[in-house]
Amino acid sequence: MRSVVGGVALLGVVAAGVAAAIGFGGGAAGDPAGAGTAPPASATVTRQTLADAETVDGELGYGPSRTAASRLPGTITALPETGTTVRRGKALYAVDGDPVLLLYGKVPAYRTLQSGVEGPDVKQLERNLKALGYTGFTVDDEYTSATADAVRAWQDDLDVAETGRVELGRIVFADGPVRIEAHQLDVGAAVQPGQAVLTYTGTDRLVTTELDVDDQRLAERGAPAEITLPDGRSVVGKVSTVETVVASGTTADAGTETKIEVVLTVADQKALAGFDRASAExxxxxxxxxxxxxxxxxxxxxxxxxxxGLEILDAGSSRIVAVTTGLFADGRVEVTGDGVTEGTTVGMPR
Known part of the structure; x- marks a missing residue:
């Protein structure tokens, strides 16, 4: 459910305003209105903060889930429990007794890394090796013999074959630590390349919402937003990612529609404690x-x-005053004009 607070359309207002200006004898701005043409109602000019805002439903959780699919054939021999946090250098799962390890990085693992290979994925691997305490190589985009030596030392510590290369399927890159969300296979299950093993999310609680494409202007990366929690408390969030997604319709013949998925981070993680999955505004x-x-x-x-213009009412008389309009929101409009001050009474056309 969505409540639109701002963005007032002017078409009806303009039509009503024209009729009102004619009915009140509206001529040049500042001229007195015709006698006997008192407006049916009045309002007061107020001083306030005016905000063009929109409130939408969101979901409090750990953000969008990702799938870890095996690149190796074999048998699943180990899985972390759901809810577990897996960090750099630790096993996401194991195939045929050997771990599939989590490392940090944006580039997905897509090939075997070995001496002679170059590219950003090599640099990504070397950054992880350095963070894990291995040395003797230069962090760059070249997989050299020094890199291979560091990999052998790493493999020795893992008690796996010391090949000096990282075979495709032995590492998974993610942005950071992950939280195991669900298992797609059980320990002991046979797995084939491309088959999903588990799903995971980030470890920070986030708020995710979807906007219509026409409302994409609402969410700019880095912009703040107010989040109302299920218990009524409010916290400040910040737009982290804005992505276009294709959502399935709610009925069999509804097809698909394009949405804007917005993920918001919350600095005050303690305020979100206890809410694994919940609705939020x-x-x-x-x-x-x-x-x-x-x-x-x-x-x-x-x-x-x-x-x-506005019809200014004062001591039984009225006059039309031209005004400059600003922000429209919440059924009100910002105005400035000669004689328009806080507390001024203005006519309200029928």
Missing amino acids: VRFTVSERTDVLTVPVAALLALAEGGY
């Missing part, structure tokens, strides 16, 4: 104006010479 604020004069949008009059 996310309030995106597109723009905000503080300490401005506002009136109801319906108070605007479309002037014959162009632009907008």
Whole structure:
């Protein structure tokens, strides 16, 4: 469910304003309105903070899940328990008794790494070896004999064959530590290349929501957002990623539709403790104006010479004053104009 707070359409207001300006004898701005044409209602100019914002439903959890698929044939001989955190250099699972290890990096493992190979995946491996305490090589994009020596030392510590190369399927790269979400196979199950073994997420609690493509403007990477938790408390989130995804329809014949998936990080992780999976509300604020004069949008009059005006009511008389409009939000509009001050009474057309 989505509640739109800002973004007021002007078409109806303009039509009403034209009729109001005619009905009140609206001529040049500043002219008195015709006698006997008192408006049916009035409103007061107020000073406030005006925000163009939108609130959408979100899900509190650990963010989107990823799948670890085996690149090796064999038998699953070890799996970490669900909910376990796996860090750099530790086993995500084991095939035929040998571990498949987690390392950190953006480039997925896609080939065997060995002497003579070059590329960003080599540099990524070497960064991990250095972080794990292995030395004697230069961290660059070349897999040299020095790199192979470090890999042999690593393999010796792992009690696996000391080949000096990293075969495809023996490592999985992820952005950082992962939390095991679910098993796709059991220990003892046969596995084939490409078959899913388990799913995992990040370790920080996040909030994920989906927007319509037309609402992508709401979520810019790095922008703050207010998150309301299931217990009513609010925390500040920050837009981490904005990605286009294809979502399945809710019925068999609904097909698919394109959505914008937004993931928000929360610095105050303690505030999220106890919420593994829960609903939350996310309030995106597109723009905000503080300490401005506002009136109801319906108070605007479309002037014959162009632009907008207000009917100022004062001591039984009225006059039309041209105004400059600013932000429209929450059924109100920011206005500035001659004689428009906090507490001024303005007419409200029918």
